[in-house]
Amino acid sequence: MRATGDRVDFLVRVVGRATAMMAKMKEGEDILATGPLGKPLPELEDPVLVAGGIGVVPLAFYAARHGGRLLWGLKEPAPGLEAVPGSLVHETTYETRSGTVVDLVAGKYAHERSYIACGPVPMFRALLDLVPRERVILLAEGMMACGVGICLGCALPRAGGGFLRTCTEGPWFRAHDVDLGRFLG
Numbered sequence: 001m002r003a004t005g006d007r008v009d010f011l012v013r014v015v016g017r018a019t020a021m022m023a024k025m026k027e028g029e030d031i032l033a034t035g036p037l038g039k040p041l042p043e044l045e046d047p048v049l050v051a052g053g054i055g056v057v058p059l060a061f062y063a064a065r066h067g068g069r070l071l072w073g074l075k076e077p078a079p080g081l082e083a084v085p086g087s088l089v090h091e092t093t094y095e096t097r098s099g100t101v102v103d104l105v106a107g108k109y110a111h112e113r114s115y116i117a118c119g120p121v122p123m124f125r126a127l128l129d130l131v132p133r134e135r136v137i138l139l140a141e142g143m144m145a146c147g148v149g150i151c152l153g154c155a156l157p158r159a160g161g162g163f164l165r166t167c168t169e170g171p172w173f174r175a176h177d178v179d180l181g182r183f184l185g
Contacts, residue, residue, distance in 0.1 A: 013054045034147050038171045041116065041139070044068070048109045050127055052101055052119020058139060059118050068116070069109065073101030073123065102126040116172070124175075125184045133175035140166045140173065157182035 012022045025031070041058075043066050049059040051072035063070045102123060105115075110130055117127050118139035128136060144167040145153040154166035157179035164173055 011054070011057050037144060037147050037167045038169070041066075041137070041172050044114045044116070044137075046112075047114040047116050047137075048105065048112045050101055050105060050115055050117040050119070050123070052117075052123035055118030055120075055123075055139070055141065059116065062116065071101050071104045071109070073104075073119070100126065102130060106130055121184055128175060128180065128184075133180070136175040137172050138175050138178060140171050142166045142171075 010022065012019050014020050014023050022031070041062055047068045049063055049068045049070045051059045051070065053073065056070070056072040059068075059070055059072070062068065100123070101119070105127065112131075112135070114135050114137070115127070115131060116137045116139060117124060118141065120141075124138060140154070140156060142154040142156075145151045147167045149165040149168035152163060152165065154170075155163035156166065156170075156173065158164045159177055159179045161179075164170060164178065
């Protein structure tokens with residue numbers, strides 16, 4: 001979530017063997033990492049940052065560096081998110097008990113110029129039903145097994161055929177470049 005000097009802090013959601021091992025690590029332990037992978041997010045003027053669950057991590061980092069209005073959906077408080085700078089304009093569904101993060105968008109931010117979204121596929125689907133896809137950047141969450149585009153483990157279906165590799169061509173994509181029918185199901 002944070003990188004300063006020679007220190008990097010991670011917020012990890014345990015979903016498998018590798019993240020379980022990371023969650024057990026102590027401060028100061030060494031980790032072998034490759035990165036950053038892909039391309040950096042574009043700097044947009046005052047985007048609405050729509051985060052579902054753990055998707056808040058990259059978007060909070062983006063907001064701290066470039067600005068934007070950060071909205072995130074949480075069912076309960078998440079440990080580690082105290083690091084989100086208090087100066088950010090942000091709203092959470094946990095604090096306001098306002099339904100989903102897309103409900104927050106619908107209530108106040110449905111007619112904005114640009115959106116960056118990171119979260120689960122159902123959140124993407126609901127957001128793209130609400131706002132024009134030409135205004136949306138999708139930040140893909142995916143397993144990056146090889147990190148160099150060979151294995152296609154992180155691939156998303158490309159509009160017009162083929163695939164977009166999250167590790168080399170992503171991790172962000174303009175929503176109209178992704179075959180949303182195949183991706184969203």
